[in-house]
């Protein structure tokens with residue numbers, strides 16, 4: 001296949017920065033945007049092309065930034081808007097782009113929109129959120145459940161006698177995406193960031209923002225048939241794509257598409273170039289490190305995606321157990337094999353900060369939990385080697401810090417860096433089509449493009465691949481033909 005000029009987000013390696021835990025420039029124990037500026041050397045050395053920042057907008061932090069009280073300003077604790085502008089400029093000088101997280105499903109209950117909405121039944125903003133009358137017996141309008149805690153997705157607002165809907169915390173009321181003014185308000189928010197030079201958006205809960213207009217009961221109360229996953233969400237995604245496509249250089253929409261059926265995942269790409277550019281593949285993320293199972297998911301994903309669509313792969317994020325613990329079960333060889341795959345498949349790899357160190361899930365004692373859903377172990381500070389005074393979450397003791405790993409040629413960090421470099425140096429790995437190849441049990445082999453074959457041994461036994469090629473347990477190899 002002739003090499004075409006790929007857009008940057010297809011060639012890129014992305015890196016998710018959980019801002020509170022990446023680097024602290026002012027010694028208050030909380031990471032901040034100038035902390036990232038100070039570490040751009042490191043990110044450039046590692047070889048990443050774009051950063052996805054977890055939410056930096058104003059938030060009372062009931063859900064650590066995912067409850068937004070102002071979409072067009074930056075938390076003072078992170079350095080405010082000037083620090084973000086500084087980061088975008090400083091990163092840009094190194095050809096590193098900055099993607100921000102946007103949370104359109106819900107706001108904080110402290111957002112002025114919600115304060116206005118809840119003030120009175122006839123408030124002009126009443127319809128910006130999902131309000132409904134109690135049932136005759138006073139109970140919630142239907143059987144929808146909240147993703148946090150599993151209780152009702154409804155809270156009674158005593159003052160006006162109606163319930164408001166929240167798929168997450170009561171402090172995160174869901175916006176009503178049937179309201180045209182809500183849609184227009186978000187166009188405006190997207191433009192605000194696009195004009196500031198932001199390279200794109202990671203869209204929180206991208207599959208879930210539109211609710212059933214009739215608020216019907218879920219047939220199975222444990223499955224969000226009507227309070228998320230509505231087809232109508234595609235109208236909104238097409239609308240955002242049109243907005244984003246107006247800007248040059250080109251920007252990216254990366255969706256948190258938390259669906260487990262690949263056919264449904266594929267729909268978020270629209271016809272291949274009119275919805276999301278990239279839709280996270282959770283079936284891959286949650287798969288065991290098993291050659292047959294992983295190959296099946298990748299083959300099915302390749303088959304399901306529309307022709308012009310581009311996959312995206314990740315192993316860890318701020319909501320789930322870090323991959324060295326979950327997928328690799330604490331075995332460094334397995335962690336290396338997983339990273340090898342991440343960087344050799346067709347599609348954009350996304351690293352979560354610390355993945356490059358093989359950083360395991362942090363062991364955070366219950367009494368030090370900040371997150372109401374207990375996700376703190378995935379969010380502990382990046383160990384630079386010192387650099388954290390009294391961090392907001394405990395540093396993980398189970399991983400060698402950045403400084404030590406940088407100096408050690410055999411470290412996982414240097415391995416991760418060499419994988420990124422290998423990818424960048426190979427047009428086939430960046431660009432080439434994916435094709436499965438026959439391989440012995442426990443081994444996954446595939447072709448990339450015209451000239452490259454990849455094989456990885458995901459087993460505890462050495463594997464013979466013919467032509468004298470022997471793979472040690474958990475070893476991967478890229479060969480040019």
Ligand code: GLC
Pocket residue numbers: 063066067103168204205256318319
């Ligand atoms: C997304 C975020 C998660 C957050 C939730 C509600 O799943 O990744 O951190 O708690 O949305 O906003």
